[in-house]
Amino acid sequence: MSSKYSVDEKGFYGEFGGAYVPEILYATVRNLQEQYLGIVESDDFKREYHQLLRDYVGRPSPLYFARRMSERYGCQLYLKREDLNHTGAHKINNTIGQILMAKKMGKTRIIAETGAGQHGVATATVCALMGMRCEVFMGATDVERQHTNVERMRMLGAEVHPVRTGNMTLSDACSEAIRDWCCHPQDTFYIVGSTMGPHPYPDLVARMQSVISEEIKWQLQEKIGRDYPDYLVACIGGGSNAAGTIYHYMDDERVRIVLAEAGGHGWKTDHTAATIHRGTVGILHGAKMLVMQDDDGQIQEAFTISAGLDYPGVGPMHCNMAKTGRTQVFSINDDEAILGGYELTRMEGIIPAIESAHAIAALSKLSFKADDVVVLTVSGRGDKDVETYLANKQMAKEYGNF
Numbered sequence: 001m002s003s004k005y006s007v008d009e010k011g012f013y014g015e016f017g018g019a020y021v022p023e024i025l026y027a028t029v030r031n032l033q034e035q036y037l038g039i040v041e042s043d044d045f046k047r048e049y050h051q052l053l054r055d056y057v058g059r060p061s062p063l064y065f066a067r068r069m070s071e072r073y074g075c076q077l078y079l080k081r082e083d084l085n086h087t088g089a090h091k092i093n094n095t096i097g098q099i100l101m102a103k104k105m106g107k108t109r110i111i112a113e114t115g116a117g118q119h120g121v122a123t124a125t126v127c128a129l130m131g132m133r134c135e136v137f138m139g140a141t142d143v144e145r146q147h148t149n150v151e152r153m154r155m156l157g158a159e160v161h162p163v164r165t166g167n168m169t170l171s172d173a174c175s176e177a178i179r180d181w182c183c184h185p186q187d188t189f190y191i192v193g194s195t196m197g198p199h200p201y202p203d204l205v206a207r208m209q210s211v212i213s214e215e216i217k218w219q220l221q222e223k224i225g226r227d228y229p230d231y232l233v234a235c236i237g238g239g240s241n242a243a244g245t246i247y248h249y250m251d252d253e254r255v256r257i258v259l260a261e262a263g264g265h266g267w268k269t270d271h272t273a274a275t276i277h278r279g280t281v282g283i284l285h286g287a288k289m290l291v292m293q294d295d296d297g298q299i300q301e302a303f304t305i306s307a308g309l310d311y312p313g314v315g316p317m318h319c320n321m322a323k324t325g326r327t328q329v330f331s332i333n334d335d336e337a338i339l340g341g342y343e344l345t346r347m348e349g350i351i352p353a354i355e356s357a358h359a360i361a362a363l364s365k366l367s368f369k370a371d372d373v374v375v376l377t378v379s380g381r382g383d384k385d386v387e388t389y390l391a392n393k394q395m396a397k398e399y400g401n402f
Contacts, residue, residue, distance in 0.1 A: 003212070012199075013189060014359065017287055019199045020288070024185065025181060028033070036101065047372070049097055053096060055094070059283075061215065066078065070081075074368050074370055080215075082212065087125050090241050091128070094193065094209055095126045099123075099130055099191065109187050110134045111135050114193060114310045117142065117268075119191075119194075120153050137161045141162045143160070170311050171311055175285070194237065194239055194315060195315030199287070216375055228254055231255070231374040232258065233374060242259050243318070254351065257328065258329075259276075259362075260361065261273065264302075270300075271303040272292075273303060273310045273311065275292055284312070289316050306357075334395070338357065341354060341362065351381065353380035353385055
């Protein structure tokens with residue numbers, strides 16, 4: 001699908017994007033740039049990819065009318081239930097596609113970075129499915145707070161490398177994965193988990209996740225007799241879930257796009273991951289994007305209660321769309337996200353991932369008309385976050401009294 005917000009032939013989205021890679025990776029990245037479109041647009045790939053999405057992942061994911069939440073916010077709220085996918089998040093849409101691509105390119109070893117562990121689990125899952133060697137890089141801080149996902153990866157046969165540099169979170173895991181890739185470019189395929197990294201990764205990941213908005217179109221047509229909502233709402237870290245949610249609506253000006261990034265203690269404080277609010281143009285992990293950095297260009301640590309949103313950059317597609325005003329971006333603080341997660345839990349019986357809870361919290365910042373159709377993507381389930389929810393229930397107001 002071509003859009004004015006799509007990547008151009010040089011790998012840029014407006015001023016953002018590109019491929020800034022060390023010389024040792026140049027040939028590998030160039031090879032991927034030359035091959036990826038031919039592979040993902042081939043009938044062979046499409047057939048295998050869509051069959052796995054249907055029979056293995058369990059797609060399509062439901063579009064669920066949230067009656068009680070609709071009444072609360074005075075709109076028609078539909079939840080896109082990515083939390084019901086195999087492995088419990090949207091991440092597997094992408095790992096299925098990328099591992100098929102890796103096989104077609106003759107790679108035998110898979111590496112990945114992970115924050116909350118959802119992308120790591122999804123990568124380890126498809127590696128087990130395909131019988132491929134898998135190594136996952138994860139910040140030591142995240143290894144501790146997402147212990148269940150670490151054990152799931154190990155059960156699936158992946159080797160998990162705790163990264164002890166920097167803040168010991170997602171950004172450091174990315175750096176370590178790229179370092180490893182530099183040492184093993186011949187046999188290794190790096191499955192990037194979000195719409196970040198050097199071109200073609202932001203476009204590749206967005207294409208793999210675009211199944212989300214593809215389904216929203218026909219599901220809305222079935223339910224309300226038209227294929228577009230008035231609002232799309234999604235959380236954003238690196239941007240894969242947001243990209244998948246908005247992909248087929250980027251040029252449709254009838255649809256307001258609302259994204260929720262992680263404010264931590266507040267975007268004006270030193271404890272935040274609100275890159276679109278705080279960032280300036282820089283280069284991180286192979287692409288030009290908005291980056292949280294100091295005056296000397298040193299990357300600043302991202303801080304948030306959500307392990308899946310603590311990235312000090314944001315994908316170039318989203319940087320461009322925010323800069324041009326196509327997206328409205330809210331910074332959601334930790335306490336607002338915790339309250340949002342509890343609210344969905346108590347009102348609809350759905351425990352969302354803390355990442356997704358940021359999107360729920362954005363609803364209270366919007367004013368809806370009674371007939372506004374709002375589609376919000378629940379990017380993942382909250383099993384991995386139960387301990388964090390319980391440890392912070394004082395933030396949940398009336399829902400925390402138990």
